[in-house]
Amino acid sequence: MGKSVDIRLSGEMSFEVNLDGHRFEIDAVEQFGGADRGPRPKNLMLASIAGCTGMDVVSILRKMKVAFDDFSVKVTGTITEIHPKHFDTMHIVYKLKGKNIQKEKVEKAVTLSQDKYCGVTFSFKPTINITHEIIIED
């Protein structure tokens, strides 16, 4: 299956991104000649893995008939100081709110995503130490 992105220089360091028919800007911070008109391109890796595994887990929980009121994912990563500056760790926090959510079912959904379904996790695993935790609130 083929996918593509087009980006075009739109400012000093900013690019307009056209992805899946949606447009947004990416940019560097002022320290690196940018104007912060959008997120940093490397940090899109965080949004990519968060969204990929988040959609997996939502989808699997629905199939398991696990109801919830709110679902969010936070991914925190660390970047090396030496070139090529790359993420070497990512920690994923899955947070669910709702009554009577069985943690074992959420754990199963997360494990299925991390080990079997999430193609972004698969791509990142060789160079990034990926860990996770699950938080359930009433």
Place this chain on the structure above:
Amino acid sequence: MGKSVDIRLSGEMSFEVNLDGHRFEIDAVEQFGGADRGPRPKNLMLASIAGCTGMDVVSILRKMKVAFDDFSVKVTGTITEIHPKHFDTMHIVYKLKGKNIQKEKVEKAVTLSQDKYCGVTFSFKPTINITHEIIIED
């Protein structure tokens, strides 16, 4: 250096992303229960590598005093059919417009990005066959 993203379920499959202080949505296509309110999370990998290497090349060309009128990057990738569905190839096209652009200098800038500076390329290399080409137009 620590970085983070927060995403929160905002529709059937869509998430609102908060990254570097910028907000946008990601979503699945209708076939997978989404409404196409934003790009696919996995495809953010394409925008990530395009922006990372694009900013490198712009920055290096300016240091080399190579002037250009327009600069764009297109990345085309293929995704496997089996789980975990992941990118196995990415082809990067760097396109510059301008008078008297020396291709050797652009090649040097691209090589420096791909081999030394781009942390996204570094992260993707173990699982993705990454190729590139350079197009220069008057």
